[in-house]
Amino acid sequence: MWRKALVSYAGGVLLKQPWWRTIAARLSSSSKATSSSVAVNSILLRSLKDHYLEVSKMTPPPKVSPPSPFTVVKGSIDSGGAILKRSYGEEEIGISVMRLANIIPGGGEDDDEEDDGMNQLFVHVEISKPGQQDSLHFLCGLYPDALGIHSVSMRSKMESSEAAALPVLLSRYNGPTFEHLDEKMRDALHGYIEERGINESLFPFLQAWLYVKDHRNLMRWFKSVGTFVTQAKEGASPAS
Missing domain, CATH: 3.10.280.10 (Mitochondrial glycoprotein)
Structure with missing residues (x-):
């Protein structure tokens, strides 16, 4: 994450972190970002499903026929x-x-x-x-x-x-x-x-x-957005 500094101060002297610690920090940040993305997707999918089910239970209006001869x-x-x-x-x-x-x-x-x-x-x-x-x-x-x-x-x-x-x-x-x-x-x-x-x-x-x-x-709309979010999550490459 950008808020994590790659340099630190000790006794007023600027000390550069070793390169292997920098790599570890990046991997940790990437892992946390992936975990956060999964959590956000899960919340969104749950909300979409709840709204989809709620709308599906709505009572449709009485059936009306068009006036003849339309x-x-x-x-x-x-x-x-x-x-x-x-x-x-x-x-x-x-x-x-x-x-x-x-x-x-x-x-x-x-x-x-x-x-x-x-x-x-x-x-x-x-x-x-x-x-x-x-x-x-x-x-x-x-x-x-x-x-x-x-x-x-x-x-x-x-x-x-x-x-x-x-x-x-x-x-x-x-x-x-x-x-x-x-x-x-x-x-x-x-x-x-x-x-x-x-x-x-x-x-x-x-x-x-x-x-x-x-x-x-x-x-x-609820269904298509949910499908998009699900496919994006499942189709993501581990290397990306």
Whole structure:
């Protein structure tokens, strides 16, 4: 350890330690460091296991089905793409969701604001038509009793498939700010998506879906961190 001096004073005269004592001190320090590392890993692994077991016993929310005619996209719980889909005439509609708190970090530091954050969802709606290169995108705030449009934009279908994640979409131009449009156009755009079933009726399913996804991600995180720590401990070379 760096706090151990390799030199000492005796009667005001600087005395150098013999080289074999220096080597012994280094070996002792290395041994203590290894022992300390094992102890720290053991504490961390025990904590990860305890939290994993605690989270695994949490009661999941009641199962909620999406409002008809929306259906759940297969495999969406483990991906970052669309969660719900439906057809409307010749149109194909896909819906993705995130918590608004995950997009605006640092918001909701007290308990009341944190609870409100659970009821604030950020929804991305993509509407596409066959034979058209572009699709229409709505970025919306969804609440238990209301839906508000943030912006409306046009994007190529290729760009949409490559940038399905909401943070990527947020980093690009999404059209004019919705509140800057005149009231007549705002009402018309609200009517357009409401006609396609995009409204507050989606909230119960999307909120329950996010609870399940968050729970699964948390379980996966505890497990993956534990696996990493275990492998690092067991895979370390004795000579390292």
